[in-house]
Every structure is written in C-alpha cells, then in structure tokens.
Amino acid sequence: MSLYDEGHTIAGWTGVAIAAVGSSGVGLGVCTASLPAVVGGLVIVAVSALVTWLFHLSGWGKPPGVRPRDQWGMRVRDTRARQGHAACVACRLAGRGRSAVNAVPVAVAQGEVRAES
Template sequence: MSLYDEGHTVAGWTGFGIATVGSGVVGLGVCAASLPLVVGGLAVVAVSVLVTWVLHLAGWGKPPGVRPRGQWGMRDRDAQARGGHPGCVSCRLAGRGRRAVVVAVAAGRSTAAESTPLSPVE
C-alpha cells in the first residue's frame, strides 16, 4: 500500500462532491443550450474550490506527502494547519507557512518535507 494518502480527507471529498454537482449543471446547460445554467454550474465549481480551501485551512485537509499511518483517517484533523504546511500552495496563498520555511532555511535546517523519506527503502 502506498505511503501517500492524498485526497482522503473531509476537504477533498467535500470539494469533489460540490464540483461534481457543478459539472453536472454545466453539462446540463450545454445540452439545453442555456447560458445561465452553464454560468451557474461554473459558479458552483468555483465555490467548490473555495470550500475545499477553507476546509484545508481549518485542518480538515492534510498536507501533500508522506504521513504516518495513524493520521490517515478522514476524521483526524491536521494539527499543523494553523501554522501552515511547508511547500503547500493553499497555505502559502493564505499567508501561512512562509515564516517557518524562511526561518528553517536561514538557520540551515532542513524542513520536514526535505527530510521525510519517500519510501521504506530510502
């Protein structure tokens, strides 16, 4: 089994569900040749991105990369979310995580993303 547990989070599944509904509305709008339905569906897809982002920042989404098996459950909130995840675009857009990475690099320490082995072999 893979050590990567990407997307198996409350934020990921909620965003997927909302985006699926939005895509269905866009498809219905295309089939019905209705510009308001297409625009409405695209708005729902945009809302799915925002909802996923907010849930990630609230700790219901987890950072990319390898996590311990104990943190693989969907009901486990991420304790690092408030401080930001190194290398996470979502956290960087919210202004989180930059300071920790800058301080670690300035001090000559490696960040968690750099020191985590990618597989049991490494």
C-alpha cells in the same frame, strides 16, 4: 500500499462532491443551450474550490507528503494547519507556512543576497 494517502480528507471529498454538482450543471446547460445554467454551474465549481481551501485551512485537509499511519483516517484533523504546511500551495495562498527559517535567498542587483519572507 502507498504512504502518501492523498485525497482521503473531508476537504477533498466535500470539494469533489460540490464540483460534481457544478459540472452536472454545466453539462445540463450545454445540452439545453442555456447560458444561465452554464454560468451557474461554473459558479458552483468555483465555490467548490473555495470550500475545499477553507476546509484545508481549518484542519480538515492534510498536507502533501508522507504521514504516519495513525493520521490516515478521514476524521483525523490536522493540528499543524494553523502554522501552515511548507510545501502546500493552499497554505501559501493564505499566507501560512512561510517564515524566515524556510525563506529563499534572493539576489539583489548590487550582488548582495538577502532572505525574502
């Protein structure tokens, strides 16, 4: 059994359910040649991405990587979501999970090296 347990979260399942409705709307619009239905379905798919992102930031999504077995349940909320997850794209987009401790050094034109945060 895998130790990663990816996708078993409230954020993940809610996003997939909303995206399925949006995809159905796009498919219906394509079959009926209805541009408003296609656009409406695409808007719903975009909303699903935003809802998933907001749920993840509020603690209902889990960070990538290995987690202890007691945190595998869907109803277990992530208490580290406020600080952000180091390797998480969603947290980086929200400005979380990046500090001077894990900053990447950047080479400056004069040859100096400084930490970018």
